[in-house]
Amino acid sequence: MKEDEMLKIIVPGSTANLGPGFDSVGLAVNRYLTLDVRLAEAWSFAPKTPEVSGIPRGTDNLVYEVADKVADAHGRRLPSCAVDVYSDIPFTRGLGSSAAAVVAGVELADALLELGLSREQKMEWAARYEGHPDNVGASLYGGLVIGCCREAGVDVVRVPEFDVEIVAIIPGYELETKKARGQLPAQWPRARAVEASAVSNVLVAALLTKNWKLAGRMMAADLFHQPYRKPLVPELARAEALAEEYGAIGAALSGAGPTVLVFAEPGQGERLAHQLRPHFPTCDIARLSVEPRGSRVYKLALEA
């Protein structure tokens, strides 16, 4: 990048798991982390929207840490930049704010150093850093993404043209992903693991064939994580019952929570949001849509 240029990096937020697709299924949503990047004397991150008011302002920022790691692995150093940070992804609510920051870091290093990373290489970096491919996959590719992250490599399938409407029930309280992961058992007995994996497989098949009733049943049948996280998020059981009552596809914890998503067939989102709102007076009820595009980077000329 030259002195008279800037980078604009846009990364969508995401929801993970959709119930049983634990650490594997991700869906990009229409909330965004946006970075405006200019060359400067020293590194700085300036929050420009309330969601990011608490971010670290220097090289302890997650975006920088990821970018620096990518640069280091290529034997390069990042030039210092001033970064304006805009976001409407709420933090620690289960809508993939940290994954969006990780993807932004990979994009930042790639663009500043002109590394020419492919999307697969970016995915490898982001998934390894985040530890699971669901949120970062959705943020990088857009739409519905199914992935697995193994020692042997990261494999991802992006499902073309996936469209559902989403009503998000966003509680006022935070739930750190680290804490919510700490609730889960270290091991599952074989019979439970087999059943949990079968439920997850059927969820994916039902989503791909638009068998919405079955997809909803599989969301509620998750054995991997929701049973253990439910005590932390009372909104989930309530949303599951209401989803059934109002004829929605189903409900699921968004990532590690505490946001709960209720999924509806196209055209049903507005009615559903209206019906759900009075049941959750202390939550933000937001309509979300699937973001079909993944992260993107623009190089722009600075005005003189």
Ligand SMILES: Nc1ncnc2c1ncn2[C@@H]1O[C@H](COP(=O)(O)OP(=O)(O)O)[C@@H](O)[C@H]1O
């Ligand atoms: N734009 C950002 N810049 C720096 N750090 C961020 C940014 N977005 C998220 N983070 C970090 O990620 C944390 C939230 O991650 P996490 O607990 O996984 O919740 P979630 O990803 O569901 O919002 C924040 O508290 C913050 O430390």
Ligand SMILES: N[C@@H](CCOP(=O)(O)O)C(=O)O
């Ligand atoms: N699969 C992860 C997803 C965490 O997503 P987040 O948005 O809550 O960080 C999990 O369920 O722990």
